[in-house]
Amino acid sequence: MSGYRISRRTPESTVGLIGFGALVVVLATLPWWDSDGSLQTPLVVILYYLALAQMWNLLAGFAGLISIGQQMFVGIGVYGLLQMAEVGGVDPYLAIPLAGLLAAGLSIPVAAFAFRLRGGYFAIGTWVVAEVMRLLTTESNDLRGGDVRALTRESLGGYSLETRTNAVYWLALALAVGGTAIVVLVLRSRLGLALRASRDNAGGARSLGVSIGRAQLITWVVVAFWTGCTGAVILLNTTSTTAGSAFSVTRWTALVIFMVVIGGVGSTTGPIIGVLVYWIIDEQLGDADAWRFIILGGIAAVMATVAPKGVYGLLQQWRPLQFFPVRRRLAGGPGTGAPPVAEPESVEEDSR
Amino acid sequence: MEWVNAIVQGILLGGLFALFATGLSLAFGVMRFVNLAHGDLAILAAFLAVSFAATLDVNPFMTMALVVPIMAAGGYVLQRFGFNWSIGADPLPSILVTFGLGVVIQNALLERYSADSQGLDVGVFETRSIEFTDDIAVGWFPVLILGVAVVVLVGLQLFLSYTRMGRAFRATADNPSTARLMGINDRNIYAVVMAIAFATVAVAGLFLGIRQTFGPTDGPAQLIFAFEAVVIGGLGSLWGTLLGGIILGVAQTVGNQVDVEYNVLSGPLFGHLIFLAVLAVRPSGLLGRRDQ
Numbered sequence A: 001m002s003g004y005r006i007s008r009r010t011p012e013s014t015v016g017l018i019g020f021g022a023l024v025v026v027l028a029t030l031p032w033w034d035s036d037g038s039l040q041t042p043l044v045v046i047l048y049y050l051a052l053a054q055m056w057n058l059l060a061g062f063a064g065l066i067s068i069g070q071q072m073f074v075g076i077g078v079y080g081l082l083q084m085a086e087v088g089g090v091d092p093y094l095a096i097p098l099a100g101l102l103a104a105g106l107s108i109p110v111a112a113f114a115f116r117l118r119g120g121y122f123a124i125g126t127w128v129v130a131e132v133m134r135l136l137t138t139e140s141n142d143l144r145g146g147d148v149r150a151l152t153r154e155s156l157g158g159y160s161l162e163t164r165t166n167a168v169y170w171l172a173l174a175l176a177v178g179g180t181a182i183v184v185l186v187l188r189s190r191l192g193l194a195l196r197a198s199r200d201n202a203g204g205a206r207s208l209g210v211s212i213g214r215a216q217l218i219t220w221v222v223v224a225f226w227t228g229c230t231g232a233v234i235l236l237n238t239t240s241t242t243a244g245s246a247f248s249v250t251r252w253t254a255l256v257i258f259m260v261v262i263g264g265v266g267s268t269t270g271p272i273i274g275v276l277v278y279w280i281i282d283e284q285l286g287d288a289d290a291w292r293f294i295i296l297g298g299i300a301a302v303m304a305t306v307a308p309k310g311v312y313g314l315l316q317q318w319r320p321l322q323f324f325p326v327r328r329r330l331a332g333g334p335g336t337g338a339p340p341v342a343e344p345e346s347v348e349e350d351s352r
Numbered sequence B: 001m002e003w004v005n006a007i008v009q010g011i012l013l014g015g016l017f018a019l020f021a022t023g024l025s026l027a028f029g030v031m032r033f034v035n036l037a038h039g040d041l042a043i044l045a046a047f048l049a050v051s052f053a054a055t056l057d058v059n060p061f062m063t064m065a066l067v068v069p070i071m072a073a074g075g076y077v078l079q080r081f082g083f084n085w086s087i088g089a090d091p092l093p094s095i096l097v098t099f100g101l102g103v104v105i106q107n108a109l110l111e112r113y114s115a116d117s118q119g120l121d122v123g124v125f126e127t128r129s130i131e132f133t134d135d136i137a138v139g140w141f142p143v144l145i146l147g148v149a150v151v152v153l154v155g156l157q158l159f160l161s162y163t164r165m166g167r168a169f170r171a172t173a174d175n176p177s178t179a180r181l182m183g184i185n186d187r188n189i190y191a192v193v194m195a196i197a198f199a200t201v202a203v204a205g206l207f208l209g210i211r212q213t214f215g216p217t218d219g220p221a222q223l224i225f226a227f228e229a230v231v232i233g234g235l236g237s238l239w240g241t242l243l244g245g246i247i248l249g250v251a252q253t254v255g256n257q258v259d260v261e262y263n264v265l266s267g268p269l270f271g272h273l274i275f276l277a278v279l280a281v282r283p284s285g286l287l288g289r290r291d292q
Helices: A011-028 A042-063 A070-088 A092-115 A119-139 A163-188 A190-200 A203-206 A213-237 A249-263 A272-287 A290-305 A310-318 B001-030 B037-056 B060-079 B092-113 B139-163 B164-174 B178-180 B185-210 B218-231 B237-260 B265-280
Strands: A004-007 A329-332 B127-132 B138-139
Touching: A011 A163, A042 A070, A042 A163, A042 A190, A042 A213, A042 A249, A042 A272, A070 A092, A070 A203, A070 A213, A070 A249, A092 A119, A092 A163, A092 B060, A092 B265, A119 B218, A119 B265, A163 A190, A163 A213, A190 A203, A190 A213, A203 A213, A249 A272, A249 A290, A249 A310, A249 B092, A272 A310, A290 A310, A290 B037, A290 B092, A310 A329, B001 B037, B001 B138, B001 B139, B001 B164, B001 B185, B001 B218, B001 B237, B037 B060, B037 B092, B037 B185, B037 B218, B060 B185, B092 B218, B138 B139, B139 B164, B139 B185, B164 B178, B164 B185, B178 B185, B178 B265, B185 B218, B218 B237, B237 B265
Parallel strands: none
Antiparallel strands: A004 A329, B127 B138
């Protein structure tokens, strides 16, 4: 009767979605025009990092679960695919979602331990669990994580090298686009509303009947699934692994955290910006591995202090653009210029 | 007899873990701050000792007189002009800042000292021991570490209970804004807490370096052991931290003995599993208050 309606669209989100769609089409056709693979090879890595970044950001930026144990899900995905393809004789591409399901299944008992801890102690707790998994994988006589293990030709399913190279690229693209879509869909759902309400005011959300524990657990399991699938694709890309590299905290968690923090925690666009910034820095540095971590870690530490919302946050201060339709706004209603009541995608500084 | 020896050695090792955990426990207790670079700072202190001992040509033990004050000053400055900005109801910024700092320290040490393992050689003291039986020998040095850990924890407890500053610590821990109204400068309190945390972890790092060899990337493992000691003992309890350290130490040495005899599970893994078991059965820790 008042004519108010809830809208999530903004002019730039329409442009953003069209632009994003066009970019995905261009990227999907890349194997046909980038014949020497000079773009395709680095893009595989960038794309699966984007998937990991979106997943970590969904946990830390929206669900209040600051995990330093993401490498456990990557490692489960890697060894899950390895065992299914090598021992079980499962087609490696079918094994990807199965490895994801394995990670999701194992994430539930992990939550039973880790969810007893809060904040910084949750962070170290997840790290300990990932460390336990790395040690168990290393010491297990079946998994032989101490040795270098490679996927054999037979277990790769008899596909040609070109088919496999392109398949890995498209899978990485699907993980990145799907990871972003998962975040957008979660944020548009009741689940996302519950997460953000709890993040901004835990007591208030609880009094309105939001079950934060349940919302966090669902998010945790979804993230475990997608991160596990990403781990499986990472193995298809590298084809060999050790427990040390599959459960590496620096590769699968530290780098990912730095990307998200630089791009912007708690926004959908932030991880994309962060991954692109990482790509640029990475190209400049070449093989200087220690310096890569000193520079990225240093920038991230400083940014977390002076610009907690990253590059995207600074961009927002300049112009509040919303490229993904995830914020609810009140539109229409009697009279023009009704105050647009918007829920913030990011927590404002003064509401802490 | 090997088992008795494993337990005795574990109790002594627990002293080192307790010393590692003290700063973590104190910082969390007073300002709900979890320093993820805690272990890396210990390793940094050990490397500083290596450099000072080489340049000044003294016994590494003597470098403690330099390293500990330098680390304490560093902790004060870092908290006062850095970490304080990231303290708030949201734990995310402080976690990100300290995690980033830890990775920077690890890689800076890698650049400066290479990935080779280092050791601090303090001479005969390191190896001298009292032999009770043929199987059980207690080294003087591990006894010293446990002794220092107890002295530090008792000292800290007395400081918190009986001094004006200690009272300010507890007041700030309970309610920073009310403490501020009473004329307490909470920013300064936080910086002093971090100075104490850095000093204790520097001592722990030097002891670690004398006990065993160490490399630039050993910090996270020490952070994890310290954290496990804190959680096993109970959040916010300094005596719990000592108890937690000892339980973790015994779990690791007994675990190593199990590994030697039956070739299953390694020492650290055994310690992790004990930690997870405590977390499952008694999440507030052995001596922790139920409400925490």
